[in-house]
Amino acid sequence: MKLKIKFLKPFSDAVDKGELELDFNGITLEELLKVLLDRYPKLKTEFYTKTNELSENMCIFVNDKPTSALNGIKTKLKNGDELIFFIPISGG
Numbered sequence: 001m002k003l004k005i006k007f008l009k010p011f012s013d014a015v016d017k018g019e020l021e022l023d024f025n026g027i028t029l030e031e032l033l034k035v036l037l038d039r040y041p042k043l044k045t046e047f048y049t050k051t052n053e054l055s056e057n058m059c060i061f062v063n064d065k066p067t068s069a070l071n072g073i074k075t076k077l078k079n080g081d082e083l084i085f086f087i088p089i090s091g092g
Helices: 011-015 029-039 043-047
Strands: 002-007 019-023 059-062 082-086
Touching: 002 011, 011 043, 029 043
Parallel strands: 002 082
Antiparallel strands: 002 019, 059 082
């Protein structure tokens, strides 16, 4: 399946691009994360804490829905899905 992935900073710095299209043979977001880490090892420090847990600061949306409203990293992906990886910023 083909996925369209957008990375905002700092993720775009780790992959040296803001967007990519990826041929993906897996099923879940968890499997996609492993593929991305294999291709872009610099993402490990952005995605995971020092204790190898997924960073709470990272947001992942699949087709404009946060994975927290879906099935988390167990979310099933399908052909044509669009994902965005970012860290929310707030200020006042």
